[in-house]
């Protein structure tokens with residue numbers, strides 16, 4: 001018996017529009033093949049929403065999100081705002097608000113290299129082989145949501161880095177639980193040698209660790225973690241960290257998986273799950289039809305697994321991506337000088353190839 005679910009698709013801006021179409025198509029094919037009924041609705045967010053309504057997260061989109069069983073999101077952002085720090089209304093506010101409103105406090109960012117992409121990374125293959133990391137990035141606290149101030153003369157600005165005990169506790173528990181199902185190692189990353197918010201973070205993680213004696217826990221400063229990640233990625237299993245450090249470390253970690261275009265994520269918390277590539281709207285390649293759709297397709301795989309409990313279907317999607325890479329197909333971000341021209345594909349051809357491998 002198939003299941004019936006409502007999925008909200010929010011393509012957003014730039015390459016978000018281009019790649020999310022393929023995440024959605026994959027969900028449609030899975031529904032057809034496994035006799036599930038997925039009903040899709042669409043919402044606007046980011047620059048496109050500002051243009052249409054003046055609001056980066058219109059109430060209608062938030063209502064639709066609340067009424068759905070899962071959300072597939074693309075990316076937001078526009079060069080216009082990046083180059084205008086004084087803009088009061090910005091696409092990113094939409095994304096931050098939906099994360100907060102939906103209580104999406106845990107952002108899971110799995111870093112796993114597909115075998116055939118060993119040569120795609122700028123890191124040496126022998127360092128990469130076997131790396132498999134699961135990041136838990138706290139998503140609704142930290143300096144992102146602390147009070148922001150700007151002095152009247154505009155010459156001084158501050159963003160408050162703030163964490164409450166309960167916020168650290170709930171993300172830490174999720175990370176420890178995940179570590180139990182993996183290699184039983186957890187690394188908590190902070191800056192407790194300098195920051196009070198990090199000292200609270202470390203205290204709480206130390207406390208929670210007592211409930212997980214079977215998990216080997218270590219604490220690492222963010223600067224060291226940034227270095228160790230590239231020096232020896234295999235030493236990490238589960239990493240738990242705050243919002244800002246997690247944002248930065250996972251972009252860095254995308255190189256372990258070959259490209260930003262390969263990294264999917266799942267944001268979970270109080271209720272509905274939200275699935276998105278970790279990348280942004282990529283102004284430099286938007287509109288050219290060359291963005292890698294695999295991060296969106298792999299986000300769809302996470303959605304099937306985490307929100308719908310459809311493990312076989314999720315694995316089917318991952319196998320189709322693996323098969324596509326094994327056949328030698330590459331988008332430009334994961335290609336190298338040995339990739340024959342016929343195998344260098346744009347977004348749509350790459351997405352279509354994955355669909356073929358799903359059937």
Ligand SMILES: NC(=O)c1ccc[n+]([C@@H]2O[C@H](COP(=O)([O-])OP(=O)(O)OC[C@H]3O[C@@H](n4cnc5c(N)ncnc54)[C@H](O)[C@@H]3O)[C@@H](O)[C@H]2O)c1
Pocket residue numbers: 015019074075076077078079082092095260261262276277278279280281282283284285290291292293295333
């Ligand atoms: N979750 C999000 O929606 C999100 C995440 C990051 C950045 N942004 C926004 O996106 C805009 C651009 O930011 P940025 O350039 O710093 O980061 P970005 O992630 O958009 O791009 C960084 C680099 O990675 C490449 N890249 C990203 N995704 C790719 C893909 N699927 N295929 C191939 N190459 C890919 C880009 O071409 C670029 O060179 C900004 O406005 C930023 O605020 C949004």
Ligand SMILES: CC(C)[C@H](C(=O)O)[C@@H](O)C(=O)O
Pocket residue numbers: 092095096247278280
């Ligand atoms: C666009 C921005 C608000 C966002 C973040 O910093 O969380 C992005 O970089 C991400 O990683 O999803």
Ligand SMILES: [Mg+2]
Pocket residue numbers: 247248251278
């Ligand atoms: Mg980011």
